[in-house]
Amino acid sequence: MSAIAILETTVKLHSTTSERLLTECQKKFLLPRQVVAVSLGEDLKEPVVFKIPEYYSCIRPPSAFFMEPDLYIRRQRHQKKLYLLILSQIINGVSPEQFAAVAKALHGTKRVYLGASRAAVELTGRNNQAAHIPDTEWWASVNVSGEKKQQILTGLMRALKFSPDYARMISRVPNHRKLQVQGITYKTC
Numbered sequence: 001m002s003a004i005a006i007l008e009t010t011v012k013l014h015s016t017t018s019e020r021l022l023t024e025c026q027k028k029f030l031l032p033r034q035v036v037a038v039s040l041g042e043d044l045k046e047p048v049v050f051k052i053p054e055y056y057s058c059i060r061p062p063s064a065f066f067m068e069p070d071l072y073i074r075r076q077r078h079q080k081k082l083y084l085l086i087l088s089q090i091i092n093g094v095s096p097e098q099f100a101a102v103a104k105a106l107h108g109t110k111r112v113y114l115g116a117s118r119a120a121v122e123l124t125g126r127n128n129q130a131a132h133i134p135d136t137e138w139w140a141s142v143n144v145s146g147e148k149k150q151q152i153l154t155g156l157m158r159a160l161k162f163s164p165d166y167a168r169m170i171s172r173v174p175n176h177r178k179l180q181v182q183g184i185t186y187k188t189c
Helices: 015-028 032-039 076-093 096-105 118-122 146-159 164-172
Strands: 058-060 130-132 139-141 178-180
Touching: 015 032, 076 096, 076 130, 076 139, 076 146, 096 146, 118 130, 118 139, 146 164
Parallel strands: 058 178
Antiparallel strands: 130 139
């Protein structure tokens, strides 16, 4: 843990208030603590705060994880579009040198996941397909599984110093239709 202490507080909210909080999490792809921080005018302390179109989001609280199977995997074309959108925002939100250093460290046994050219990505693996990352000079391997895309984003975001819970939530977006929000616990009284 860093020098900044994190205070965990339990706040009891009326059901309509908690629904509104979850709606804000969904619309803005933020964690509950981040929604509260924004409403108080505080800095989120993340390298990038993502702008993902709302129509990609459907929310579910963590407590629903065990009650409802995750049958909400996105179609491959939506996975690719969101994956490239998130990569684009990361690249444009951090310094080029910082991104390049982290991107070079992310690779499989032979396969390169991010490269400065199509050839740099495609020539590193059999059947490796690259797509241009919008608004950047970078290319990404896109014919990997949704789980692998999630792992790549998580590794990239953690190396770029995103908070673990935010990295986990955002890295799930390309593969899962339902946004899993951490930081809210439901209890019956």
